[in-house]
Amino acid sequence: MHRPLHFQDVFENTANDYFARMGGAGTWNYPNYSDFHPVALTLIIGLKYFKSITDAQYETAKAALPVGLFDKCDQLPEQILKAFQRIEEELGLPDERISLNENDLMRFIRHMSEESNPSTRHAQGRVRHYSEILRRLERFFNLTETTKRRPND
Numbered sequence: 001m002h003r004p005l006h007f008q009d010v011f012e013n014t015a016n017d018y019f020a021r022m023g024g025a026g027t028w029n030y031p032n033y034s035d036f037h038p039v040a041l042t043l044i045i046g047l048k049y050f051k052s053i054t055d056a057q058y059e060t061a062k063a064a065l066p067v068g069l070f071d072k073c074d075q076l077p078e079q080i081l082k083a084f085q086r087i088e089e090e091l092g093l094p095d096e097r098i099s100l101n102e103n104d105l106m107r108f109i110r111h112m113s114e115e116s117n118p119s120t121r122h123a124q125g126r127v128r129h130y131s132e133i134l135r136r137l138e139r140f141f142n143l144t145e146t147t148k149r150r151p152n153d
Helices: 006-022 025-029 036-049 055-064 076-091 104-112 123-148
Strands: none
Touching: 006 036, 006 076, 006 104, 036 055, 036 076, 036 104, 036 123, 104 123
């Protein structure tokens, strides 16, 4: 059975599309922009929407991202949330466990960071780009997972 790609669809058509249309101009709104930020933003909003993370995890993850993503990007978080709502209405709930590390968007990022993936002509550049995103996301996940293990949650 085809598995709906909720996170990847929302990322590609909402978060990534926003920055692609801005042509880099959106990144000047806040310092230290990184290509992993739109991925992380999509993940935390989707995980919160599907109730896969706690409010404390969401707030910790949100605090780890630049505030500009939330208040200087033309209501991008709200657009992402609406995109998840539309995708759920269209495709239903994902038919798999959703977690920070296991979801369709993370599988896509991992696939794109594999040297053996022949999906682009510029494999070395693609591998470096997605490997850096993956490395930054893994550090981001560690921060959020630490919050999950607090006894008071």
